[in-house]
Amino acid sequence: xxxxxxxxxxxxxxxxxxxxxxxxxxxxxxxxxxxxxxxxxxxxxxxxxxxxxxxxxxxxxxxxxxxxxxxxxxxxxxxxxxxxxxxxxxxxxxxxxxxxxxxxxxxxxxxxxxxxxxxxxxxxxxxxxxxxxxxxxxxxxxxxxxxxxxxxxxxxxxxxxxxxxxxxxxxxxxxxxxxxxxxxxxxxxxxxxxxxxxxxxxxxxxxxxxxxxxxxxxxxxxxxxxxxxxxxxxxxxxxxxxxxxxxxxxxxxxxxxxxxxxxxxxxxxxxxxxxxxxxxxxxxxxxxxxxxxxxxxxxxxxxxxxxxxxxx
Numbered sequence: 526x527x528x529x530x531x532x533x534x535x536x537x538x539x540x541x542x543x544x545x546x547x548x549x550x551x552x553x554x555x556x557x558x559x560x561x562x563x564x565x566x567x568x569x570x571x572x573x574x575x576x577x578x579x580x581x582x583x584x585x586x587x588x589x590x591x592x593x594x595x596x597x598x599x600x601x602x603x604x605x606x607x608x609x610x611x612x613x614x615x616x617x618x619x620x621x622x623x624x625x626x627x628x629x630x631x632x633x634x635x636x637x638x639x640x641x642x643x644x645x646x647x648x649x650x651x652x653x654x655x656x657x658x659x660x661x662x663x664x665x666x667x668x669x670x671x672x673x674x675x676x677x678x679x680x681x682x683x684x685x686x687x688x689x690x691x692x693x694x695x696x697x698x699x700x701x702x703x704x705x706x707x708x709x710x711x712x713x714x715x716x717x718x719x720x721x722x723x724x725x726x727x728x729x730x731x732x733x734x735x736x737x738x739x740x741x742x743x744x745x746x747x748x749x750x751x752x753x754x755x756x757x758x759x760x761x762x763x764x765x766x767x768x769x770x771x772x773x774x775x776x777x778x779x780x781x782x783x784x785x786x787x788x789x790x791x792x793x794x795x796x797x798x799x800x801x802x803x804x805x806x807x808x809x810x811x812x813x814x815x816x817x818x819x820x821x822x823x824x825x826x827x828x829x830x831x832x833x834x835x836x837x
Contacts, residue, residue: 529562532595535609536568545591547573547584549598552613559597576780578799579676581756581837583608600640600670602756615641617694617717619652625692625715625722626656634713635688636660636673637680637704639695642717643671649694660692661685668837675700678800678837680707693725699805701725706834730804731832734816738823741813744792747820748776752798759797759837766795766817769824783809795820800835 536544544563548556560570571591573584580602588594588607598613636649646662653660662673663682669675675682675693683691683704690711693701701714705727712725741747747770751763767773776789781802786794793813796803803816816835821827 529559529566532609532611533563533566533568536563536593539593541592542567543569543571543591543593545571545573545584545587545594547577547587547594547596549577549579552598555597578801579756580610581678581754581799583755585755598641600674602668605755613641614644617642617645619645619648621715621717621720622649622652622694623656624720625694625713626653626658628713628722628724629658629692630690630711632657633659633661633688633690635683635685635691635710636662637675637683637691637693637700638673639676639700640671640674642694643674646673661688675704677703678835680704680834680836683708683710698723698725699801702727702730702804703800703834706730706832707836734819734832735829737807737813738815738819741793741815741823744812745772746791747773748786748789748791748794749773750781750794750796750798750802750814751775751777752781753777753779754798757798757837762817763795763797766797766820769821769826783811786814787811800837803835 546556546560556572560572563570571587573587575584580599583596584594593607593609595609595611597611601610636646650660663685665672666681668679669682673682677699680703691704693704693712693714694717696716698714701712702725705712705725713722714725715722749763749767751760752758763775767775781798795815797817803814807814818827818833818835822829
């Protein structure tokens with residue numbers, strides 16, 4: 526949760542009265558309550574209604590209505606003089622770790638999670654140590670500033686020297702699948718809210734991705750997708766991919782949606798924006814949406830044996 530009094534203090538120190546708020550999907554229902562508290566503190570408040578996928582997706586259009594933008598739920602990705610990043614810490618039942626312990630293959634494991642739970646990593650380490658397991662966490666980076674924190678586009682914290690097994694604590698399988706593809710480690714995923722722990726096997730995902738690459742080979746033309754979002758615009762990468770094939774063309778958009786891609790009519794696309802578009806959202810798109818490494822495989826400049834998850 527966010528300490529509104531602390532946020533009010535930050536805003537007051539800046540001397541601002543007009544505030545824009547941005548929330549990811551899981552926190553949007555908190556918008557009205559937080560806006561109400563800020564309005565009661567005599568701030569003018571405007572709320573971004575656009576989708577938000579991370580700190581890479583700042584609501585700069587909404588910021589034009591205010592003096593500062595308060596972005597909730599994500600750690601900073603670079604700096605912006607008019608953006609305040611507000612963490613959203615979520616506690617979990619630490620005893621849920623007991624569900625994962627039987628699946629661990631040795632006494633040494635890496636430990637990763639998302640920003641919402643990263644504040645609990647020292648507690649998790651102590652809990653596992655008391656049960657005979659040494660847990661290590663990777664250092665923070667510019668893109669993932671919290672130790673042990675991973676993003677769907679950055680798995681640096683999972684690359685821990687000497688560690689060949691990783692325990693991911695959080696919801697969903699997108700992140701732990703990325704951990705396995707990025708590190709080759711044995712990965713256990715624990716959902717601390719349901720108590721479900723499972724071994725991750727990326728082989729099924731790889732079969733699906735291989736089939737998409739082969740299906741994309743039949744495309745007459747490829748659209749190389751470039752997002753204009755603040756932390757997702759990889760123009761140089763997109764241009765280098767276009768140079769690999771004379772049937773590839775740059776397609777620039779802010780929001781990449783199935784309907785718009787259908788209207789454009791390309792036989793396949795290559796996504797240089799958020800990696801989730803290629804993996805989680807592929808079922809929503811009418812044609813294959815490849816990652817940059819997958820397009821390199823298709824063009825013959827990378828071997829399938831060198832498959833890698835795309836990281837920003």
